[in-house]
Amino acid sequence: MKKSKKDNSGEVKLEVHLEGKDCNKNIISLDDLQNLIAGVNGLSKYVTRKKLGKDVKSRLDKEAKEICTLGVKDIKKGSAILEIEAYPDGQQKLNREVNSQSIMQDTISLINEFQEDENKIPLELGPYFDSLTKPLNKEKSNLSFSLYSAGVIVIKSEVLTTTSRNKVQKILARKRLEGGIMYGLLKEINLKDYSSKLQLFNKKLEKFYFDKDFWEKIRDLLQQKVEVRFEGKGYNKKMIDIKILSSFQEKQKMTVKDLLNSGVVGALKHRTDIKDSVEYSKKLADDLLK
Amino acid sequence: MTEYLLDTCIVLEILQGNEKTLLWLKELNGGDTISISGWTALELLKEKRSKQEMEVCLRNILAKSKLLWTKPEFCDEIPDLLIREGDKQRDNNLHVKRNFIFDCFIYKTAKSEGTILVTRDKGFKVFNDIEILFLQDNPRYKLENLGRV
Numbered sequence: 265m266k267k268s269k270k271d272n273s274g275e276v277k278l279e280v281h282l283e284g285k286d287c288n289k290n291i292i293s294l295d296d297l298q299n300l301i302a303g304v305n306g307l308s309k310y311v312t313r314k315k316l317g318k319d320v321k322s323r324l325d326k327e328a329k330e331i332c333t334l335g336v337k338d339i340k341k342g343s344a345i346l347e348i349e350a351y352p353d354g355q356q357k358l359n360r361e362v363n364s365q366s367i368m369q370d371t372i373s374l375i376n377e378f379q380e381d382e383n384k385i386p387l388e389l390g391p392y393f394d395s396l397t398k399p400l401n402k403e404k405s406n407l408s409f410s411l412y413s414a415g416v417i418v419i420k421s422e423v424l425t426t427t428s429r430n431k432v433q434k435i436l437a438r439k440r441l442e443g444g445i446m447y448g449l450l451k452e453i454n455l456k457d458y459s460s461k462l463q464l465f466n467k468k469l470e471k472f473y474f475d476k477d478f479w480e481k482i483r484d485l486l487q488q489k490v491e492v493r494f495e496g497k498g499y500n501k502k503m504i505d506i507k508i509l510s511s512f513q514e515k516q517k518m519t520v521k522d523l524l525n526s527g528v529v530g531a532l533k534h535r536t537d538i539k540d541s542v543e544y545s546k547k548l549a550d551d552l553l554k
Numbered sequence: 555m556t557e558y559l560l561d562t563c564i565v566l567e568i569l570q571g572n573e574k575t576l577l578w579l580k581e582l583n584g585g586d587t588i589s590i591s592g593w594t595a596l597e598l599l600k601e602k603r604s605k606q607e608m609e610v611c612l613r614n615i616l617a618k619s620k621l622l623w624t625k626p627e628f629c630d631e632i633p634d635l636l637i638r639e640g641d642k643q644r645d646n647n648l649h650v651k652r653n654f655i656f657d658c659f660i661y662k663t664a665k666s667e668g669t670i671l672v673t674r675d676k677g678f679k680v681f682n683d684i685e686i687l688f689l690q691d692n693p694r695y696k697l698e699n700l701g702r703v
Contacts, residue, residue, distance in 0.1 A: 443610065444617055517620070518588055518589070519584060520580075523615075523618070524579065524580070526614045526618055530569070531569050532604055532607060541562075541566040541567050542674050546653040548562065548597040548600045549653035552600045553655065
């Protein structure tokens with residue numbers, strides 16, 4: 265394994281303790297190992313991106329690797345401790361704020377924030393916390409993290425338990441909010457990657473993926489005007505329903521029933537900080553004209 | 555069938571799942587129509603902390619309904635309104651309050667569409683030629699924590 269020990273903070277080691285899973289027999293199962301690593305890796309890359317102040321993922325991956333690469337160092341039998349070492353691997357210039365130790369430290373802080381209040385966690389981190397907590401599938405299983413630098417403990421995480429899985433479900437439920445309905449002409453169906461393209465009124469093509477089973481439903485709709493209901497956003501939109509339209513009529517006003525069934529009621533329930541809706545709406549109007 | 559235009563504060567309360575506001579909504583006839591104005595949509599898009607969620611909510615609303623805008627001939631009346639009522643709506647620097655400008659647009663939207671405006675903002679009480687439903691004035695729907703209303 266190639267290592268360049270440029271980081272002055274010494275060996276940075278993250279210990280992952282997974283307990284209550286009959287670990288004496290299994291050590292850590294390959295499934296759990298894969299999930300734990302995917303979770304830690306995803307969260308640490310997010311922290312690196314924030315620290316570097318960059319949002320471009322492809323560029324970030326290279327830089328992040330140069331600053332903080334994670335590698336499994338040891339898996340201890342019996343107590344089921346996974347040791348992950350963090351080290352810089354490249355020529356990226358390091359500074360006091362952005363180095364392996366600070367990235368791993370902030371990663372643990374992020375895990376603690378999640379444990380304290382999942383509403384503070386950005387939606388994009390939902391899948392990483394999902395992976396991280398997947399091993400918590402037995403009643404008494406628990407997971408914790410300790411960060412060591414040169415053998416000295418730096419920070420310890422809260423203990424994640426099966427209830428942490430429920431928190432993840434709440435984040436994922438918020439994430440599922442991303443999506444909506446689009447109208448257009450179904451121009452393409454691609455069975456290689458199970459995707460389709462919808463031409464919107466402005467001639468722009470929008471790509472949607474669909475499940476294999478969906479093929480039956482979609483195949484006769486080519487070149488038809490359709491309404492597509494989808495989840496996700498950007499390049500990851502997944503079609504969850506499609507129906508043919510007779511015409512693109514002008515939208516009507518919505519009824520009370522439509523509003524109650526639109527999925528928006530209570531969508532911002534977690535925003536308990538908005539105590540006075542009148543004052544808050546005035547603030548929004550004020551911000552708009554600033 | 556009655557047509558209602560929701561002020562921004564009411565939309566926020568619905569998104570928050572406010573029980574009193576939902577009680578009012580559920581007591582309406584299921585076929586009554588609910589609209590929001592384009593001005594309210596613009597205000598909501600300024601929300602920063604829940605930006606993504608707000609965009610999704612607006613998209614879901616727009617999938618069902620068009621936005622209402624002030625008709626051009628009614629827009630012409632707004633400068634006169636700001637001069638007439640603006641004196642009572644000035645901030646500490648003696649500027650007309652920014653939110654009052656939006657109140658004028660929302661009021662004129664309700665007027666041009668002939669809808670009932672639903673709000674908790676007593677600032678709308680200066681407009682007396684449209685039907686306005688002040689939920690805060692009804693003990694059944696009144697919110698106790700609304701400080702300055």
